[in-house]
Structure formats: structure tokens, C-alpha cells
Amino acid sequence: MRPPKGKVTRWMEGGTENRLGLNPSDFDAEYVGGIIERMKVLFGEKHRYFRVSVNGWENVPPAPVLIVSNHSGGTSIPDAWGLGFAWHTHFAMKRPIHVLAHELVFSVRSVGRVFARAGILRAQPELGQRVLGEWRRDLLVMPGGDVDVWRPYRERYKVKFAGRTGYARLALKARVPIVPIANAGAHETLRVLTDGAPLARFLRFPKLFRASIFPVSLSFPWGLTIGPWPHLPPPTRLRYRIGPAVLPEGGFGEPGAEPSNAQVAAYDERVRAAMQDLLDQLRDEDARERRAPAELAAE
Numbered sequence: 021m022r023p024p025k026g027k028v029t030r031w032m033e034g035g036t037e038n039r040l041g042l043n044p045s046d047f048d049a050e051y052v053g054g055i056i057e058r059m060k061v062l063f064g065e066k067h068r069y070f071r072v073s074v075n076g077w078e079n080v081p082p083a084p085v086l087i088v089s090n091h092s093g094g095t096s097i098p099d100a101w102g103l104g105f106a107w108h109t110h111f112a113m114k115r116p117i118h119v120l121a122h123e124l125v126f127s128v129r130s131v132g133r134v135f136a137r138a139g140i141l142r143a144q145p146e147l148g149q150r151v152l153g154e155w156r157r158d159l160l161v162m163p164g165g166d167v168d169v170w171r172p173y174r175e176r177y178k179v180k181f182a183g184r185t186g187y188a189r190l191a192l193k194a195r196v197p198i199v200p201i202a203n204a205g206a207h208e209t210l211r212v213l214t215d216g217a218p219l220a221r222f223l224r225f226p227k228l229f230r231a232s233i234f235p236v237s238l239s240f241p242w243g244l245t246i247g248p249w250p251h252l253p254p255p256t257r258l259r260y261r262i263g264p265a266v267l268p269e270g271g272f273g274e275p276g277a278e279p280s281n282a283q284v285a286a287y288d289e290r291v292r293a294a295m296q297d298l299l300d301q302l303r304d305e306d307a308r309e310r311r312a313p314a315e316l317a318a319e
Contacts, residue, residue, distance in 0.1 A: 040132035047139040063105040076262030086191045091162040091169040093206030095250040102258040117158040152194040170235040176207035177303040188287040192279040195272040197265035202298030209253035210239035
């Protein structure tokens with residue numbers, strides 16, 4: 021059951037007449053293809069402002085699947101943009117993917133229309149079920165949300181889903197496998213000193229905004245910032261590692277059956293373990309690359 025919505029939350033959703041982000045049919049492949057073409061200035065092979073590399077495409081089974089990723093890089097979310105670019109480029113716009121996002125992105129209609137045409141949907145379990153079950157399309161979720169995207173820099177290689185397990189329940193009900201994708205690099209575009217969770221609780225952010233953080237960070241061009249300010253990410257390398265599909269122990273239940281809390285918790289634990297293993301691999305790879313120049317200089 022969702023918590024009751026206050027005035028701020030209703031404002032973020034744009035009022036009852038705002039239907040943006042509620043219809044998978046709003047996805048416009050031609051429109052998204054145009055966006056991907058323009059994004060080549062930042063992510064493409066020729067310009068390489070963001071050097072995107074993806075390993076493990078062979079681990080993605082036929083649609084529909086639930087893609088679960090960690091989230092990094094603050095409000096500017098370069099990790100999400102990079103993953104979207106990589107996905108649509110790899111599948112040549114022939115495999116639509118939807119993303120569940122916070123209602124805030126639909127609060128401004130002009131912005132909300134852009135996101136809706138790009139396949140972004142409000143983070144509602146019913147919509148996820150429709151995408152996977154009725155539309156038979158892939159779905160991307162980043163369960164950690166604000167807690168994950170603003171985790172401190174020292175925790176950049178840690179999975180922080182903040183106890184959110186709705187994605188596991190969604191996959192169990194839809195009877196689709198979960199494909200974990202770990203990313204690293206976006207957290208190098210700023211330095212998150214603290215997520216400010218105690219301050220957020222004191223200011224009643226979870227109730228007012230459905231937000232659990234009030235971060236303090238160092239970023240360009242603002243320097244020291246308090247709050248989830250967007251920043252201008254400097255050039256960096258965005259790396260994604262796709263792991264094998266994770267299935268629930270014992271397989272899926274009967275069609276239409278409601279999974280138990282124990283089943284959801286067990287599936288969530290398996291996915292988080294797989295995700296942490298992928299992040300550990302990226303961490304170790306980074307460590308080896310940092311050691312290499314020093315070892316060469318010492319020879």
C-alpha cells in the first residue's frame with residue numbers, strides 16, 4: 021500500500037489531469053532514435069566525451085526481462101543516459117525499453133512529454149506489470165533511487181537499494197527473469213561527501229517529497245553544494261557490466277499467484293548479491309588500472 025499523498029507529492033505528479041508517464045503507448049521509437057543520434061555528440065565513438073563501454077550483452081535473454089541497475093552520479097544521472105544510449109544503439113531501436121522513474125520528472129508538462137515519448141513511466145507497480153505482461157517489453161528499474169544515486173563517494177562500489185524490494189515482487193508476479201547491470205564511472209563526475217539522510221528525516225523529506233536524502237557534495241560549476249543540485253559532469257568513462265539473468269530459487273510460482281514476503285526477500289538477496297559481485301569486479305578492474313602506471317614508472 022502506498023503512503024497517502026500530501027500536497028507536495030500531488031503537485032509533483034502534476035495534478036489529477038496530468039496523464040503523462042502512464043501509457044506505454046506514448047513510446048515513440050522514431051523520436052527516441054533522433055535523441056540517440058544527437059547523443060552521439062557526447063556518447064558516440066567519434067566524440068567520446070563519455071567513454072561508454074559495455075560487457076555482457078550475451079547475458080540478456082529475449083524480451084521481456086526486468087533490468088535492474090545500481091544508480092550513480094547525482095541528479096544529472098549520467099549513468100542512466102549512458103545506459104539508455106548503449107541499449108538503443110546495441111539493439112538498433114528494435115527492442116524498446118521502458119524506465120520507471122519518480123513522478124517529479126512529469127511535474128513540468130513540457131519536460132514530462134519528452135520523457136513520456138522516450139518510454140519513461142511513473143514508478144507504479146501496475147505500470148511495470150503492464151509493460152512486462154501486456155506489452156512484452158523490457159523494463160529498467162533502479163531500486164536504490166535517490167539513496168543510491170547520492171551515496172557517498174567512498175561507497176561508490178556498494179549496492180544501496182535502501183531495503184526497497186518492490187522490483188523483486190514485480191519480477192515474481194510477471195514471471196520474468198531479472199538481469200543485473202552494474203555501472204561505475206558516473207560517481208567520478210562529482211564527490212558526494214554525505215547523503216544527508218538524517219537532515220532529510222528532520223526536514224520531513226520522506227513524507228513531503230518521497231525523498232530520503234539531502235546531500236552535500238563537491239561538483240562543477242557550483243563547488244560545495246547542499247541539496248540535490250544538478251551538475252555539469254566532466255568527461256569520464258562510463259562502464260557497464262551485464263551479469264547472467266537471476267532466477268528465483270525454486271523457480272517462479274503459479275501464474276497470477278501473489279509471492280510471499282519471504283520469496284520476495286530471498287529473490288532480492290540473490291539479485292543484490294549478483295549486483296555486488298559485478299561492482300566488485302569493476303572495483304578490482306579500476307584498482308588494477310590505477311596500479312599499472314605506477315608499476316611502469318617503477319621499472
